[in-house]
Amino acid sequence: MTGQLTIDSLIDNPDIHVVMCCGSGGVGKTTTAAAMAVRAAERGRKTVVLTIDPARRLAQALGLRELGNTPREVEVDGFEPAGKLSAMMLDMRRTFDDMVLAHAGEKRAQEVLANPFYKTISTSFSGTQEYMAMEKLGQLASEGTWDLIIVDTPPSRSALDFLDAPQRMSTALDGRMIRLLSAPARGGGWGVRKVVGAGIMLFAKAVSTIVGGQLLADASAFVQAFDSMFGGFKQRAHKTYELLRSSGTSFVVVASPEPDALREASYFVERLESESMPLAGLVVNRTHPVLAALPAAKATAAADGLEARGDAPLATAVLRLHADRVAVHERERRLLARFTKAHPNVPAVSVPAMPSDVHDLTGLRTIGERLAGTP
Amino acid sequence: MSGASTPVVGWTEQVARARLHVVTGKGGTGKTTVAAALALALATNGRRVLLVEVEGRQGIAQLFDTHPLPYEERRIAAAPGGGEVRALHVDAEAALLEYFTMFYNLGFAGRTLRRMGAIEFATTLAPGLRDVLLTGKVKETVGRTDSSGRHRYDAVVLDAPPTGRIVKFLDVTKAMAELAKVGPIKGQSDGVVRLLHSGDTAVHLVTLLEEMPVRETIDAVEELDAADLRPGAVILNRVRPPRLPARSVTPAAGGRVDASRVRGGLEAAGLDLSAADLDGLVEETVEHAVRQLAEQRAREQLAGIDLPAVELPELTLGVDTTALYELAEVMVEQGVR
Numbered sequence: 001m002t003g004q005l006t007i008d009s010l011i012d013n014p015d016i017h018v019v020m021c022c023g024s025g026g027v028g029k030t031t032t033a034a035a036m037a038v039r040a041a042e043r044g045r046k047t048v049v050l051t052i053d054p055a056r057r058l059a060q061a062l063g064l065r066e067l068g069n070t071p072r073e074v075e076v077d078g079f080e081p082a083g084k085l086s087a088m089m090l091d092m093r094r095t096f097d098d099m100v101l102a103h104a105g106e107k108r109a110q111e112v113l114a115n116p117f118y119k120t121i122s123t124s125f126s127g128t129q130e131y132m133a134m135e136k137l138g139q140l141a142s143e144g145t146w147d148l149i150i151v152d153t154p155p156s157r158s159a160l161d162f163l164d165a166p167q168r169m170s171t172a173l174d175g176r177m178i179r180l181l182s183a184p185a186r187g188g189g190w191g192v193r194k195v196v197g198a199g200i201m202l203f204a205k206a207v208s209t210i211v212g213g214q215l216l217a218d219a220s221a222f223v224q225a226f227d228s229m230f231g232g233f234k235q236r237a238h239k240t241y242e243l244l245r246s247s248g249t250s251f252v253v254v255a256s257p258e259p260d261a262l263r264e265a266s267y268f269v270e271r272l273e274s275e276s277m278p279l280a281g282l283v284v285n286r287t288h289p290v291l292a293a294l295p296a297a298k299a300t301a302a303a304d305g306l307e308a309r310g311d312a313p314l315a316t317a318v319l320r321l322h323a324d325r326v327a328v329h330e331r332e333r334r335l336l337a338r339f340t341k342a343h344p345n346v347p348a349v350s351v352p353a354m355p356s357d358v359h360d361l362t363g364l365r366t367i368g369e370r371l372a373g374t375p
Numbered sequence: 376m377s378g379a380s381t382p383v384v385g386w387t388e389q390v391a392r393a394r395l396h397v398v399t400g401k402g403g404t405g406k407t408t409v410a411a412a413l414a415l416a417l418a419t420n421g422r423r424v425l426l427v428e429v430e431g432r433q434g435i436a437q438l439f440d441t442h443p444l445p446y447e448e449r450r451i452a453a454a455p456g457g458g459e460v461r462a463l464h465v466d467a468e469a470a471l472l473e474y475f476t477m478f479y480n481l482g483f484a485g486r487t488l489r490r491m492g493a494i495e496f497a498t499t500l501a502p503g504l505r506d507v508l509l510t511g512k513v514k515e516t517v518g519r520t521d522s523s524g525r526h527r528y529d530a531v532v533l534d535a536p537p538t539g540r541i542v543k544f545l546d547v548t549k550a551m552a553e554l555a556k557v558g559p560i561k562g563q564s565d566g567v568v569r570l571l572h573s574g575d576t577a578v579h580l581v582t583l584l585e586e587m588p589v590r591e592t593i594d595a596v597e598e599l600d601a602a603d604l605r606p607g608a609v610i611l612n613r614v615r616p617p618r619l620p621a622r623s624v625t626p627a628a629g630g631r632v633d634a635s636r637v638r639g640g641l642e643a644a645g646l647d648l649s650a651a652d653l654d655g656l657v658e659e660t661v662e663h664a665v666r667q668l669a670e671q672r673a674r675e676q677l678a679g680i681d682l683p684a685v686e687l688p689e690l691t692l693g694v695d696t697t698a699l700y701e702l703a704e705v706m707v708e709q710g711v712r
Binding site: 024025026027055206256258259260261290291292293294298302303305306311312313314315316317318319320321322324325327328330331335355356357 | 401402403434475537585586587615616618619620623632633636637639640641643644645646648651652653654655656657658659660661662663665666669691692693694
């Protein structure tokens with residue numbers, strides 16, 4: 001077994017200013033981020049948690065009744081942290097609008113905001129949410145109001161999307177393709193044409209037939225208006241990327257004890273390594289530890305014996321559910337062992353499953369204690 | 376059906392008539408596993424089934440423990456009674472290139488375009504285009520016939536995007552609204568729309584007996600109905616046996632477990648546990664009861680949407696190819712055909 005991940009030494013560390021919670025969808029990232037934030041605030045740090053798409057009841061636990069794109073202090077009865085806790089939910093459209101407004105003159109900005117193609121890009125492009133989460137993180141970090149920013153990354157299929165999306169988006173928006181595609185309409189003459197030859201011309205024609213001339217015209221207008229701002233955007237994305245690589249940032253990878261989630265966690269850990277991004281460790285969320293030292297086979301045999309005699313239905317049930325639990329635990333243990341064998345230097349902590357969904361402060365505190373390994 | 380406490384297990388005539396089985400579910404509910412098991416179940420007794428994946432995850436290859444699938448139909452498993460399952464990994468880029476080759480004679484430029492990221496760009500420009508291409512390919516496989524006029528596949532099972540995106544994915548009409556109004560892609564998509572909204576298509580929803588996945592399932596059924604798409608069956612995945620006698624569940628969930636009765640029973644079975652171990656068993660029992668109660672509530676909620684159901688057991692050893700056959704067998708026993 002590898003080292004134990006100690007969350008407290010991470011969230012107490014005055015040199016750590018950003019904690020990124022990553023992992024594939026459905027593993028409990030948002031809850032983990034919220035629980036860490038509550039714990040950090042109660043341990044005295046001025047904390048803000050940036051959530052992406054929390055379940056309604058979890059949002060309510062943090063006192064977030066509606067989508068707000070700026071941090072709001074969490075004020076819940078019985079919550080008097082030694083530090084401070086603010087929380088916000090990312091509104092990607094508003095973050096994008098703000099970004100445009102900040103980078104363009106009034107007139108340009110209005111042109112961009114009114115462009116139909118901008119509406120598509122700012123709401124439904126697959127990387128927008130990731131890009132905007134990074135943008136928001138950059139803003140929060142530069143404000144310097146908080147000791148600690150905890151980020152819940154967007155619920156993408158793969159944890160890696162989070163690192164790749166901004167790059168993908170930059171490529172899509174940097175205008176080269178749009179220029180290429182709209183070139184035939186303007187009589188061509190672009191240098192790139194020589195490189196790709198006739199294929200691109202046919203392609204452009206085909207694309208234009210498929211997506212329609214209006215869309216291409218909108219896209220082209222969008223890029224022209226966008227171009228001047230784009231340098232600024234790219235630079236910003238780059239700066240945020242650097243922030244992720246700095247020593248003040250630490251990544252926590254969250255996985256459930258399932259093959260898919262642990263496989264994603266593996267990819268992510270390897271990726272962080274190759275990007276020299278600092279990894280704190282792995283949180284294995286919702287495990288089922290065995291609470292009584294009774295082997296499954298013995299429990300099952302005893303249950304069979306009782307059942308045959310028609311005796312003690314409650315004890316029989318208890319023995320059977322214990323045997324089930326041992327089997328689940330064994331499976332989880334094997335899966336985790338596979339991960340740690342591949343990544344012996346990654347500290348890990350197991351967080352036992354709560355019997356029901358967490359949607360209040362008490363639940364978040366309990367998870368915080370489990371994260372810290374101090375039940 | 377209101378008042379029922381659990382969905383009715385079985386495969387209705389209407390669902391059995393479908394030739395395209397779309398499988399969706401919240402992330403983490405085991406949608407790919409269920410799609411694969413369903414393909415095996417449908418292939419039982421000599422039928423030919425195609426299992427399609429569209430999200431680029433290579434989940435099917437991992438399940439069947441084979442190399443990543445190419446954009447090509449490959450035999451992936453034999454089914455009991457002489458049937459076979461083929462698998463296809465549909466990639467939007469490849470589908471777009473295939474499309475260009477077919478209608479614009481652009482095959483030669485494919486590699487260059489791909490290298491330049493042109494394809495990704497085109498599908499970025501019109502996000503609906505990606506879905507139109509993917510569903511278009513699926514439709515082609517459903518409609519394909521051999522020389523004797525018989526359908527190449529008796530059924531096609533689609534491992535579809537998760538519940539949160541499923542209606543957007545299947546609502547090709549809406550996606551097309553932002554694309555060109557003429558040309559071959561329009562003609563093709565009209566056929567897709569006809570297929571997806573017909574009795575030939577059923578959209579199955581995979582869920583766990585937990586609050587969030589059940590909530591999403593119910594929402595998705597409403598959205599499907601509103602978009603005139605046809606929900607098929609609800610597939611309850613990873614169902615664990617409820618161990619506690621009904622009358623003990625509620626008190627136990629509230630923390631009331633009669634420890635002395637448990638001890639008495641254990642002693643009768645010849646087990647003499649320490650106080651700490653007994654406490655541990657009681658705690659495990661309370662957690663089990665809380666979950667059993669939540670599962671009961673989940674069943675009641677699902678009964679309200681009035682769809683046929685299939686129940687698959689939790690496999691504590693995990694899912695491998697053998698387990699897929701087991702799940703397929705359970706499906707067949709419950710009426711899947």
